[in-house]
Amino acid sequence: MQIAVLRETREGETRVGLIPEVVSRLIRADHSVVVESGAGVAAGFLDAAYEKAGATVATDAAGALDGADLVVRIQVDGPDEIAPLPEGVTLVSFIWPVTNTDVVKALVDKKISAFAMDCVPRITRAQSMDALSSMSTVAGYRAALFGAQHLGKFFPMLMTAAGTIPPGRVVVIGVGVAGLQAIATCRRLGAIVEAYDIRAEAREQAKSLGADAIEVELEESGEGEGGYAKELSEAGKQKLAEKLAERIKIADCVITTALVPGRPAPRLIEAATVEQMKPGAVIVDLAAETGGNCELTEPGQVVTKHNVTIVGTLNLPATMPTDASRMYSKNIEEIVRHLTPDAPGEGEAPSDEKVHLDFEDEITDGSFVAHAGDVRHAATREAMGLEPLATGGDA
DSSP states (O other): OEEEEEEOSSOOOOOOOOOOHHHHHHHHTTTTEETTTTGGGGGGGHHHHHHHHHHHEEESSSHHTTOOOOEEEEESSSSGTTTTTTTHHHTEOOOTTTTHHHHHHHHHTTTTTEEGGOOOOOOOGGGGOOHHHHHHHHHHHHHHHHHHHHHOOOOEEEEETTEEEEEOEEEEOOOOOOHHHHHHHHHHHTTTEEEESSSSHHHHHHHHHHHOOOOOOSSSBBOOOGGOOOOHHHHHHHHHHHHHHHHHHOSSEEEEEOOOTOOOOOOOOOOHHHSSSSSTOOOTTOOOGGGGGGGTOOOEEHHHHHHHHEOSSSSSSGGGGHHHHHHHHHHHHHHHHHHHOOOOOTTTOOOSSSSOOOOTTTHHHHHHHTTEEEEOOOOHHHHTTOOOOOOOOOO
């Protein structure tokens, strides 16, 4: 198949969909790759490196899209970015379809088959394609560094000629991939770490990394489908916030990563709790893009309120674009392999099929939010007011 790699246009987006190393492997697998000029520059990958890998470098997006079977992006910045795509092409990108229904409508209008990186099912066979986990790893690492950067004290305990400096205390709320990486990084930096997750299994994982698990007795389960957390009742939220506040008030740094798919981020830190935190403490809110886990978070801003620094930086993976692009690119390579038609058997004629879409396959069925002029993703259909599909599946 012919693969197009486009330059990202969203402000602050520095990643690229494919890096030269992976491009080289795809070309050896008989694919062709056309890269829009400058697509990888912000991530440290120059046009010359793509040409050396065997790709064609096009001067603009139109040149990259000419003849494309599959288009690779990091994310789509609104429906206007769908308009230039060739009708019927396959797009692979983060889409967030439930909250970006205008983008989904544009995909449907152009009969574009859209593989949403945020809808890859969390099954063992799809782990190598799971870009959400890849990017969460980057975000968790950067969150720990942001906490250390903005905190006016050391993370590790130090024995110095000026006396003993006690270690920093970090609380991590939400122990998914990002939370686990944040725990591991804070521990490597020498901090004492406590962690909470509504899922008992996640708390056990936090313990395995050396964190102390915060236990909160709730009268309901927070276990959701697909390994995600589910939203608590209002009474449950209130009880959880009160219990967590006891630990947050004595922390030097709090890193929050709690998310509920398709919903605003759960509010876990009230303004009153921030007011009672140590002067100079830091909150790094990884849920800022969906409203924030802290009531005082300002998405996209670093602010100081009640003598507490609250970091609401968006798109943390884009702050470390080289390795974030490397990880995403490997996910894309696996997806291309998954969508590549099988070679013809002995005596069989080659197929005209460029991109193989088998909707009986769980990965394909779960990841494609749009195909052939229709919306396939059940939650997105509901958000758009459409009737459920008679057949087919959801992510």
